[in-house]
Amino acid sequence: MRLLEGHNLSLSLGGRPILKQVDLSLAKGEMLGLIGPNGAGKTTLLRLLAGLVMPDEGRLQLEQQPYHAIDVESRAKKIAYLSQSGTAHWPLTVERLIELGRIPHLGSWQKPNQQDEVIIRDIMLQTDTQHLKERSFDTLSGGERARVLLARALVTEPDILLADEPVAALDPAHQLDVMALLQRHCSGGGSVVVVLHDLSLATHYCHRLQLLLEGAVVAVGSAVEVLTESNLKLAYQITARPALSTSRLFPLNWQKIED
């Protein structure tokens, strides 16, 4: 069953077309990678899926229901959005900040109960943030912040996680950690749409890739289908170096040391 489905999505901002007749679909348990050069409309597409902007044209459905027919509160329980420039405006402690992710499930007066606490603790373990829990957010390093903000999105326990360049600020090991977390979310029955610039990570972790260029979909499918010589040239003006693409397209050049 298609969890998320978009047809013919178009959007102009300030008279400039940002998205042109984009189709998109996401299945349960799937990780979809949005790739493309800067300014291709990846972030705008993600914001569209998050319900932050409405398409000028086209149809967007969550579980066969059009977006506008679902109230924002119940949508917020199902879709979590991790923005690229995520920040905290007040120096909350890490634990309090991650706890904010439970807000969609709580009423105005409800406090997080024991079940919420269990979820929060579990996610903090997974994201390797529990040792930071008393630290205030503004004292964290870039990598720690990224993990804390990801944890915030994960404690929502969303069906769909929309992540905009979640690995941009991270060192190689933590990049792998974050991608593994997204993968785990998918194997647990969740779905992920992730914007990535790293084609190796995209190839390795995503089930399908969708290549955008100037607001339009150039290709969608498996990495082999999408990252063809001609597509790479068209979208990025690059070509894969032969030495690196012998066994597999865009292999990962490193892995974590298991201890």
Add this chain to the structure above:
Amino acid sequence: MNKLSQKHLLQLFTLLLAALTVSSLFVGSNPIPIVQALLESFSDDPSIFAIILTEVRLPRTLIAVIVGATLGASGAAMQGLLRNPLASPGLIGSASGAALGAVIVLYFGLVSLFSLALPLGGIIGSLFATLLVYLLSGRQAGTVTLILAGVAVNALTLAMISLLLNLAPSPYAVQEIVLWMLGSLANHSLDDLWVMLPGTLLGWALLLGCGRKLDALTLGEETAQSMGINLFRLRWRVFLAVALAVGSAISVTGSIGFIGLVVPHLLRPLVGYQPGRLMTVSALGGAILLLAADISVRLLPGSTEINVGVITSLVGAPFFLYLILKTRRYQL
């Protein structure tokens, strides 16, 4: 800060407020036997002491508590909404707008027509000025833009108040308006309390329940929206609540500045920087601070009592300068 000490903080503040409230009844230009006054106030023929207690000190104390709590909670809500530690009813126009609205009502003598004219003028003026600042500074306003817009609107309201003073029919009217503008809790009756109460209570009620949403705003507007917060509705709710509460309060007492700026700022670290929790604590803190200021005004020697609005500004303005210097380091 763990939950236990959070509870303790609220208890401590409540106790402190209660203690100040009681001592406020004892302090005045003339010493009165409180117990005797209290007993007599229930009799058919109350003594002069009983009258002083129930018609001078009691309204004064209650008004201080309500106005202080209003300013504290409104400041906390505004700072949370705009995610800016410099936002406060005084700086973003809510207070000066209320002052202008009230002065217009005073000038045209509308109070004699119906008693709620004063708070109504305050509410409308407050809402108008706040919205003007908000529109001027734009949605993603940084500290500087917001303060500048506030300065502009404050200047405009002040100019209009000056114009009204200029055109005032008699020196007596001028004096009345000027004295009102200095902000005082003295010489208010219980009637004044009833006049300000509907607006302030309605404003408080609207602010209650915003806490969770303001917490979510910590993560930025887009993320908060993706968490199911209707930003448009939240903004209007806070603006309306602040206008109702501050407009009603300020229109009765006159300008009392800086409580809404100083109190949330001082208390924020004690609640782990959480905007939601800050509102309740700031309401208590605002009431405590204003009541303490008003008691100290009464204790100061001298034949002319200094208006409490003057005191809060004298203390608050340097604090504001300190905040600017502190903020400048990493925000501008």
